[in-house]
Every structure is written in C-alpha cells, then in structure tokens.
Amino acid sequence: MRPWEKNVRKVVPYVPGEQPNETDMIKLNTNENPYPPAPKVQELLKNMDADQMRLYPDPTVGKLVGALAQHYGVKKEQVFVGVGSDDVLAMVFMTFFNSEKPILFPDITYSFYDVWADMLRIPYECQPLNEAFQIVKEDYYKENGGIIFPNPNAPTGAELPLQDVEDIVRHNPDSIVVVDEAYVDFGAQSALPLIEKYDNLLVVQTFSKSRSMAGMRIGYALGNEVLIKYLNDVKYSFNSYTMNRTSIELGVAALEDQAYFEKTVRKIQETREWTAEELKKLGFSFHPSKANFIFARHARVHAKEIFAALREAHIYVRYFNKPRIDDYLRITIGTQEEMEKFVAFLREYLK
Numbered sequence: 001m002r003p004w005e006k007n008v009r010k011v012v013p014y015v016p017g018e019q020p021n022e023t024d025m026i027k028l029n030t031n032e033n034p035y036p037p038a039p040k041v042q043e044l045l046k047n048m049d050a051d052q053m054r055l056y057p058d059p060t061v062g063k064l065v066g067a068l069a070q071h072y073g074v075k076k077e078q079v080f081v082g083v084g085s086d087d088v089l090a091m092v093f094m095t096f097f098n099s100e101k102p103i104l105f106p107d108i109t110y111s112f113y114d115v116w117a118d119m120l121r122i123p124y125e126c127q128p129l130n131e132a133f134q135i136v137k138e139d140y141y142k143e144n145g146g147i148i149f150p151n152p153n154a155p156t157g158a159e160l161p162l163q164d165v166e167d168i169v170r171h172n173p174d175s176i177v178v179v180d181e182a183y184v185d186f187g188a189q190s191a192l193p194l195i196e197k198y199d200n201l202l203v204v205q206t207f208s209k210s211r212s213m214a215g216m217r218i219g220y221a222l223g224n225e226v227l228i229k230y231l232n233d234v235k236y237s238f239n240s241y242t243m244n245r246t247s248i249e250l251g252v253a254a255l256e257d258q259a260y261f262e263k264t265v266r267k268i269q270e271t272r273e274w275t276a277e278e279l280k281k282l283g284f285s286f287h288p289s290k291a292n293f294i295f296a297r298h299a300r301v302h303a304k305e306i307f308a309a310l311r312e313a314h315i316y317v318r319y320f321n322k323p324r325i326d327d328y329l330r331i332t333i334g335t336q337e338e339m340e341k342f343v344a345f346l347r348e349y350l351k
C-alpha cells in the first residue's frame with residue numbers, strides 16, 4: 001500500500017444493472033419503461049436550441065420545481081429536484097442521517113442504501129423482512145438515527161399499506177422517515193398526502209420509471225419546507241448546478257401530458273398481470289407486485305441457471321447473488337410483445 005492510500009476514502013461501490021446495447025435484445029434488467037417519453041418531450045427535444053448550452057442552468061431549477069409543485073398541489077418550497085432520485089437520496093443521506101444512532105432499512109431492499117451509509121460512515125441496522133417479504137412496521141419503532149425504505153419495496157415489488165407507513169412516521173417524531181417511491185405510480189398508494197401532517201416525512205420520486213426518462217436523470221423530494229431548505233443548503237454546498245438545461249425543460253414537458261402518462265402506466269400494469277399469470281403456469285412463484293417488475297423464483301430450476309439461459313438468448317433480467325434472494329429473478333415488465341417473447345422462451349426452456 002502506498003503511503004497516501006491510507007488517506008483514501010475506500011468504498012465498495014453500488015453495482016448498477018448492465019446496459020448492453022444489442023439491437024435484438026429484450027432488456028428487462030433495470031426497471032426502465034419500455035415506452036418512449038411523452039410526445040411533447042420528443043417534440044421539444046427536437047426543437048432545442050444548442051446555443052442555450054453556453055449558459056449555466058437555473059441553479060434553483062425554478063421551472064421544474066414550479067411545475068412539480070403545481071402538479072402535486074404543494075408549495076414550491078416543498079419541492080427539491082436532483083439528478084435522478086439516486087442524487088436526491090444521496091443528498092438525503094448527507095443531510096438527514098447524521099446521528100450516532102443507526103439508521104434503519106430493510107435487509108432486502110434497494111442495494112444503494114448500505115453503499116451510501118458506508119461511504120458517509122453512517123451507522124445502520126437492517127431490519128429483516130418477514131417470510132412473505134413484507135416490512136414489519138414494529139421493527140421501526142426502536143431508537144434510530146433515521147429511517148428509509150422503498151414503497152413498493154425493491155426488488156420485491158411489495159407494497160407497505162399506507163396505514164403502516166403512517167404508523168412508522170408517527171412512531172418516529174424525532175427522526176426523518178424517507179419513503180422512496182421510485183415505483184409508486186405502478187399501483188401503490190403514495191405517502192404524499194401525509195407530508196402536510198408530518199414534518200419528519202420526506203417522499204422521494206423519479207421520472208426514470210413511470211415517465212420513461214431514466215436517461216434524463218430527474219428525481220425529486222417532497223416534504224415540509226424546513227426539510228427542503230436543509231436539502232438545498234447541502235446541495236448548494238456540493239454542486240449548485242445539478243440539473244442541466246435539457247432535463248429541466250423536458251421534465252416540465254413530461255408533466256404536462258397526464259393522459260400519456262396514465263395510458264403507458266396502465267399498459268404496463270396490464271402486461272404485468274398477464275406476465276404474472278403466465279409465470280404461474282410455468283411454475284414460478286412470487287408475491288403480488290405493485291411495481292413495474294416481478295420478483296420470482298422457479299419451483300425446480302435455480303434462478304442463476306434461468307438467468308444464464310435468458311442471457312444467452314439476449315434476454316436480460318436481474319439476478320442478485322445475495323442471502324435470502326439468490327434464488328430469485330427480478331423481471332422488469334417490458335412491452336406486451338417483449339413479454340410474450342420472454343414467456344415463449346421460458347416455456348421452451350423449462351419443458
């Protein structure tokens with residue numbers, strides 16, 4: 001080890017799903033939306049003026065903050081925007097999780113949480129999901145330095161009923177409770193109505209899934225004005241120009257087309273239910289999903305083998321080699337046509 005290496009911040013990084021670029025692939029591994037962004041987004045992108053790129057973007061992200069505030073019926077001061085919800089969540093960890101006490105999150109959950117905690121030297125304690133892969137709310141009633149969980153959870157897709165979310169928030173008036181709602185639009189109930197009632201609740205959402213804009217990197221947090229002010233203070237101490245001009249403009253356009261949003265979300269829900277039925281017939285089991293993916297295991301064939309066979313056929317799903325879930329596949333819902341091909345492949349393979 002070279003002498004300076006003792007001063008390096010050593011981290012075990014998060015591993016994102018792979019991004020292969022094959023023309024014939026079926027990509028069901030990173031929970032992207034199979035449909036293009038709203039037509040208004042496409043149109044605006046075509047007409048963008050490159051000369052504008054000389055100028056820094058608005059550091060307050062005012063236009064998008066305003067559009068989000070209007071969309072959700074909250075004040076501008078209750079909205080924080082970042083470069084995807086990963087950026088928002090990283091800021092959240094930096095801003096709110098500064099206690100000596102451990103923060104709490106589920107043992108099976110978004111695998112970025114422990115990475116941020118380790119990087120920022122935040123103590124944490126994982127709370128095991130029950131046998132049905134559900135969050136046990138009472139596990140979050142102990143002393144803690146903050147709480148975070150996705151709802152629906154990832155990679156399970158399981159929804160924690162809003163009543164239970166509220167119970168967790170209510171039992172923790174001295175901590176910030178963060179609900180990561182990356183997948184909420186696909187059928188779960190949002191905790192958003194509770195932000196007026198609880199000043200310790202922060203709801204985080206993204207344009208990456210239900211709005212088909214993972215490549216644009218837009219995420220946001222909604223909560224009490226005081227929380228948002230603290231988040232902005234950390235943001236401005238880190239990087240004032242997080243959001244680029246294009247993302248700001250296209251984000252606003254995406255919000256304007258509610259009908260398209262509803263139509264594509266509905267299509268994904270329908271395809272999810274169709275896929276679930278087919279997977280059942282093929283011997284898979286899983287808990288109901290409220291997200292744009294299904295987390296399933298097969299009665300006979302190990303997930304790792306199915307994963308490899310699919311990959312060979314250029315069908316990409318996600319496999320996590322981790323305790324409790326190493327026999328599961330996380331299958332993103334693609335278009336109906338893609339899922340029909342996926343099911344057809346499995347039917348042959350599992351014969």
Ligand code: PMP
Nearest residue numbers: 084085086110150154182206208
């Ligand atoms: N939260 C959860 C639970 C996720 O699965 C993801 C997607 N990897 C994110 C947050 C981050 O998504 P994005 O940064 O694209 O908004």
